[in-house]
Amino acid sequence: MYVRGVSGSAGKYRWVVLAAGTFAQASFSASSVALPALGPALRSHYGLTLGETGIVLGGIGIGMLFTLLPWGLVADRVDERWVIATGLTGAAAMLAVASTTHGFATITAVLVAVGALGASVNAASGRAIMAWFPASELGQALGIRQTAIPIGGAIGASLLPVLASAGGTRLAFLFLGGACATGAIVAAVFVRGGAGTEQEIDDLARPLRDPRMWLLGTGTGLYLTAQIGITGFVVLFLHDHRHVSTHAAAALLAAINVLAIGARIGSGRISDRLASRLGPLRAIGITLALFTAGVAAATDAPLALLVPLFLVAGVLSMAWNGLAYAAAAETAGSARTGAALGFQQTLLGVVVAGAPPAIALVAAHSWRLAFVLAAAGPAVGVAILGRLAEPEAATRWLRARTPGTSASLPAAHRTPD
Template sequence: MLLASTLAQAASATALHGPAFLIPVLVRRLGLSLAEAGLVSAAPVVGVMLTLVAWGLLVDRRGERLVLVTGLALTALACLAGTVLHGAVALSLALFLAGAAAASANAASGRVIAGWFPPHRRGLAMGIRQMAQPLGVGVAAVTMAVLAADHGIGAALWVPTAAAAAAAVLVAVVVVDPPRPSRRAVRADNPYHRDRYLGRVHGVSMLLVVPQFVVWTYTLVWLVDDRGWSPGAAGALVALTQVAGALGRIAVGHLSDRVGSRMRPLLWVARGAVLAMLALALTTGLGWGLAVAVLVVASVVTVADNGLAFTAVAERAGPFWSGRALGVQNTGQFLVAAMVPPLAGLAVVHAGYAVAFALAGAVAAAALPLVPVRAEERLT
């Protein structure tokens, strides 16, 4: 279950975040500005944002396996369409549809983990599942950037097409919907009516998305254009940082199991993200070679929070609301994520990379007082 859920999420991440590595080719071959290319790369994120809650509702009503198989198959078809389309508008439409379908994995694969693993092992399991996102980004970085540069955008989009198709087959063979308790055995009321805990977790996650997507979207472009790296070398470094980020998610998930809390480690990670982004801004502004090493640290720290927040939402919402709650969680994140590429692109064009990195750190700092450490229930 864990392997199938992780690979399903990795395929979804490749389809969602892989287009960010098409930005250099979109600028050179289609004549787009950096901000316009960032807008095209954000199309799948917009698709996710608009469909996550609907997929979550379907998970609550019909189960995880059906949603995963259907969504991944539709993702493969949309990416396949993108391989033969030409022009920024048609490509954006295909990527939008791919994102709308890939949203299925965000709620359903997490529900598989929450349903099959007990609380004292759930943080580690969800950390392993959450490593799928940076691993999917890493696969996209090391393959799509080079394929797009050498053979065009259509060739690069075969990567998410194949990944989604393979994941759909694996899920169909392996995944079984986890058992659910009766409504009398657990609380089945609307968790948003109880307190503000879920709302605060959503808010924290939305703010912490900003540094994560600034780093994800513009690392390769920064290395190629500002540091003079080749696309292949830059893509390899991005892939390595994503592997490190994946291991970081596993580590903080295991830590949350050990300390019996999701929110305390989340607060520690948020503080680390602020410091990493400010250090990246400083070293970039001063032109130091150390900036690349700081970038690696920032790439690891800024992705470490997702699994903690995701697990906390699933646990607080319960089995009859977690599909929708996870949909709301990710909708808020992707709402912000959709705005980051074009806005960060404008900041880079008009003020430089150092300012863009500093602004991302400032946004992350706003999340610190929102982390609901005292409102968290003890894990049992």
């Protein structure tokens, strides 16, 4: 059931939904984000080339590409908790299967299935959270929700190399499967939502026909070349090219994810204060392109210079996602949030699926050129976002802001039952 306003037990329960949605996303992000920490172990266990390793690391992203939009459409019709629980349960089962694989083709196919099933949490958890928060808190709420990705990445990057050393890739995959299963249980118990009404779901395909959604998804999607280039390959680069130990390289990846937690919350709060999603998005994109180019220039520089560049570029590469999430939902409107987020995540998924093999292919010849490619993405993305105006919801809020009055737009909220 839907209610208006943020008060009483319903208002307080929004924080429970936010926590549960964040936990569920983090449980899957341990696989989708932290898998590169297993890169050296995967190369050793499966006897992979660098190019094949890039394909394996891109497997989850490839699977997500084909199901993000369908999961978003389902989330607009079915209670979000069951969408999340169903997908994460399937992902957990596939990760258990992954622990038994021995060949390149098999592990790639299984990880594609993991991504296809786990993608349920990306659109559904965001939709559930957005129904409980007003516009004045939306940037911060989605910033917190988006911390799930670096939280899962930090935990995974810290534990996966240790688990692989103790029990091989089998133990690492079983741990990831257990994390997804736990996320499914938490979502089923604590996330509260409900199917949309017929009036709400009468035109769920509209986001696909909206040129603003294409520009937003394409522009922010190009930011992912830097995110994947840094977080997806920092462990392999430092281990193979600079001869840093796997554990030390994974520690840097974990540090990037830990600091990105604060960056995502901070960027969300700033966007709420400015009543702008696109302004902070563009600023982050410009800075990200510059620091990633700095990494490219310093590939053979002393580690004392290179590691801080990796750290700053990595944090920036993960700071913008919540803003893009909020902008997509505000552009589409509340009745089509699931479809909008699914569509936006699909456009991002094209890069998630294609970038790892492409970067690995280039890196096999030149790591410097690979990082140049990574830096080019956000530079082009900023230019594309320059063609967009602020989402209508944000501009209405901005116009309504006067001293001594509330800047909040009301949100449709759900009762805990």
